[in-house]
Amino acid sequence: MAAAPTAAGAAARAGAPAGSYDAIVVGGGHNGLVAAAYLARSGARTLVLEGRHKTGGAATTEAPWPDAPEFKVTRLSYVMSLLPPTIIKDLDLARHGYKIYPMGPYYQAFPEGGSIKLYADDARRNHEEVSKWSKKDADAMPRWDAWLAGLADVLGPLLLTVPPNLGSRKPRDLRETLRLAWKNRGLDVRTVADVTRLMTMSIADLLDDWFESPQVKGALAVNGVIGTWAGPYEPGTAYVMAHHSIGDVGDGHLGNWGFQEGGMGGVSSAIELAAREHGAEVRLNAKVARILVENGQAAGVVLENGDEIRARVIVSTLHPRTAFLDQIGREHLPPDFLGDIEHWKTRSGVVKINLALSELPDFIADPGSNLQEHHTGSVEMAPTMDYIERAFLDARDGKAAVRPFSDGVIPTAFDKTLSPEGTHIMSLFTQWVPADWSEEPHTAELEAYTDRMIDCYNELAPNFKASILHRDIVGPYEMEQEYGLVGGNIFHGELSLEQLFHMRPAPGYADYRTPLPGLYYGSSATHAGGGVCGIPGWQAAKAALADQKSAKRAEQVRKLTRRS
């Protein structure tokens, strides 16, 4: 496999025997597609194997109601932010349909009356909004924003850093560790302390240090618990909030959170088009059963239908339990690594509810079902910290939240391609149901949970319930069975402290390589995942290409030495 430009790659492909590949990517989610696009772009004859009838994985647009195919929903993930500008540019994604509508403000209407809006980049309006609840909090907002932006500037570039193998004494690992320390030599005592706080505190304790109003704290806590099997009082949730607040990964400024035109499937489709343009092949309904191992190396894959396909490089983007425990014989992996993957935490308790609406919610606090600013961002159900905590405690006690938390969005406020004129799609990212609901469908309980979720919104916007034309509920069981999200975790594994950076997915293997030579790993369970950011797929492809280049050089040196 040569790291040559596309034209040379095409020539190389022309000479390759039919049906043979340089690289196989297992899984056609957005990370698999990014990996394939970069591999194919470098000239590698690349095949993507996707188990479902369509690509995209958790970044997918679907029409879930057979009797109403004109309504399309972004069935799981729903908003974009972290895709680095380099990937967008390298793969020319705008030409392939990548188009983001920046979101409006966070919006929360309160059961006791009134509402709050928080804007991503409008300090003056934030001051006005927060002043409605606390003058002191309004004055604290600019300092909070600056504090957070300073920390995001430190954490952002780390997302593009390949984590060093901490603790290893190999010269190459020591060099990488020192390089990271050198890159961060500008950090002072204060910043290190703030990062430590962020990594170890709960979002509730952190916000208590800054604000007094329960309404303001509720609105700011949302990002700390998204996709997390932890309530806002759990240590580590402050970091989850920061992960969602990063504006720059050291690669140019990221866009604000926004909606992809045509839903999140539009992001996957743009990446797929780029991969195909560079020559990658994509095979659907091609479920991989296991990785072929020969002479201690990954040598290809075997599909569920028994077909065997060979390649020198395999990039897996499946959940780590599937990729390593189900698809590779245990005898091929070191016991420590197997233990780490067996202990991988992969719970969420998330239920995604997709709704088709005949009209927009008409909030008592901000009347009118005509399109208004508060419909254009997130339409939250997180009125206070205690409300969010109660929802988590219910689920941890083994029952679905009585009053669930929700991060709602209405993409059709901008995107008219998803539903007929005058109607809308609303996507509710809700929490929590018990984590073990990934083991059974719990259909009737999910229906009841959804009824309660709708009632909560209906209390604030009394036209809501009657406006629902169709509803689609995706619980943890379906996430695991249909989409391969084991345990229903939305990121292929929790963003808890012991599973971040050099620990993701396992210590010693955070550089997108695996214990099996020839097998690379680029799912959301690696550093920079989760989320629809493409960084894991990009890094896995880069690692594979770098190793191929080194192997080629070593071979040339061997030949020259033999000749002389």
Ligand SMILES: Cc1cc2nc3c(=O)[nH]c(=O)nc-3n(C[C@H](O)[C@H](O)[C@H](O)COP(=O)(O)OP(=O)(O)OC[C@H]3O[C@@H](n4cnc5c(N)ncnc54)[C@H](O)[C@@H]3O)c2cc1C
């Ligand atoms: C409900 C929900 C909401 C979310 N919201 C957001 C959001 O708003 N913004 C955001 O940035 N992130 C969000 N996320 C997270 C984000 O969607 C994921 O982290 C990301 O899409 C994972 O991408 P991936 O390519 O690593 O894996 P996946 O998307 O899981 O792709 C893996 C692919 O492998 C395929 N596969 C599985 N088994 C096999 C097999 N045996 N053989 C072949 N193929 C196989 C699967 O079908 C899938 O297509 C959300 C996730 C969920 C579930």
